[in-house]
Amino acid sequence: MPEARPNVHRRRLGSALRSLRRAAGLSMEEAADRLALSGKPTLSKIENGKQRVQGLALTAFLEVYGVREEATRQAIKAMATLAASGRRTSLLDEYREAVVTEGFEEYLHLEELACATEGYLTVVPGLLQTEDYALSIVERSQVWPSRREVARFVELRMARQAALTRETPLTFACILDEAALRRVVGGRAVMKAQLERLLEVTEQRNNVDVRVLPFDVGAHASSDGPFQLLHFSAGPPVVVIEGKTRSVYLEEAGDVDRYRSALDSLTEQTLPADQTRRFISDLIKDCYS
Incomplete structure (x- = not known):
């Protein structure tokens, strides 16, 4: 997946995913392995807003991190929608x-x-x-x-x-x-x-x-x-x-x-x-x- 220049909403999504990972008690290595990512560097890019998260991948994040509360799931999905809009208008x-x-x-x-x-x-x-x-x-x-x-x-x-x-x-x-x-x-x-x-x-x-x-x-x-x-x-x-x-x-x-x-x-x-x-x-x- 190509690296993207971070914007406000992508940084926010990455920060939110980092918080969810930590709340789940997972290290970056453990999370990357369970998410079937190519490794810690890929997850680091996502958490720092430098790489986009596609729809299916977002669902995997929510499942791996054990996010069950519907309000939280919807909030993360809304943030992902804004982040996916990119920088071009x-x-x-x-x-x-x-x-x-x-x-x-x-x-x-x-x-x-x-x-x-x-x-x-x-x-x-x-x-x-x-x-x-x-x-x-x-x-x-x-x-x-x-x-x-x-x-x-x-x-x-x-x-x-x-x-x-x-x-x-x-x-x-x-x-x-x-x-x-x-x-x-x-x-x-x-x-x-x-x-x-x-x-x-x-x-x-x-x-x-x-x-x-x-x-x-x-x-x-x-x-x-x-x-x-x-x-x-x-x-x-x-x-x-x-x-x-x-x-x-x-x-x-x-x-x-x-x-x-x-x-x-x-x-x-x-x-x-x-x-x-x-x-x-x-x-x-x-x-x-």
């Missing part, structure tokens, strides 16, 4: 040349598999941006060296927005810093259209929730920067921290708990959804009429 196939920052390929993969995402952001999130706003943000980032690459990345960002309207739509929630609403990006006409877009989406789609974090809350739990939590049908969330040249993915329970706590604290300080829409509407009237 239809968007990545089409826009591969636009993916230039380290780790963004992983982000596309995770976003496609996520059932929900939430976080604190300091610019309007990509899934809610207008094309003109996105163009201004991407151009000013100085990451993409040519106009063609800028244009293609903006196209990719627009294509990603289909996640909000797919058959099983992504549940999207974000806390948006007031600065993101007041900073005039791309000029007055572009910013007005962006604010109107936020009103439109939050009023029309019940899977989208945007809350503003007002300036007057002062210091808060994420003064050090934005982050997102991506949730999946199986396994715990992943924390994503995006940077200019690379993204960081945090999977350890302690890290996820800290960001979960920060998000809960921020939520307590935000304006409710209806007041946020009123805030945006008043901003349009006061600044763009």
Whole structure:
């Protein structure tokens, strides 16, 4: 079986299988022998997320490790389904040349598999941006060296927005810093259209929730920067921290708990959804009429 580049879900499946093996009291050598694997190195690759586990092989793992509880069996199978999805997505196939920052390929993969995402952001999130706003943000980032690459990345960002309207739509929630609403990006006409877009989406789609974090809350739990939590049908969330040249993915329970706590604290300080829409509407009237 070919070795695969590990991704988040394959690593998680491997870790879960390792825990089940240890709970069964089996050494790697004993488990590899009972599973009829080629040896300890093969099992090591599986447990480290470097080798895929096929459906029949997964059943063998569950049987050899004595997993009888149906809830556990179903949870492992759900993790295996996510792990088997690989790293390739239809968007990545089409826009591969636009993916230039380290780790963004992983982000596309995770976003496609996520059932929900939430976080604190300091610019309007990509899934809610207008094309003109996105163009201004991407151009000013100085990451993409040519106009063609800028244009293609903006196209990719627009294509990603289909996640909000797919058959099983992504549940999207974000806390948006007031600065993101007041900073005039791309000029007055572009910013007005962006604010109107936020009103439109939050009023029309019940899977989208945007809350503003007002300036007057002062210091808060994420003064050090934005982050997102991506949730999946199986396994715990992943924390994503995006940077200019690379993204960081945090999977350890302690890290996820800290960001979960920060998000809960921020939520307590935000304006409710209806007041946020009123805030945006008043901003349009006061600044763009």
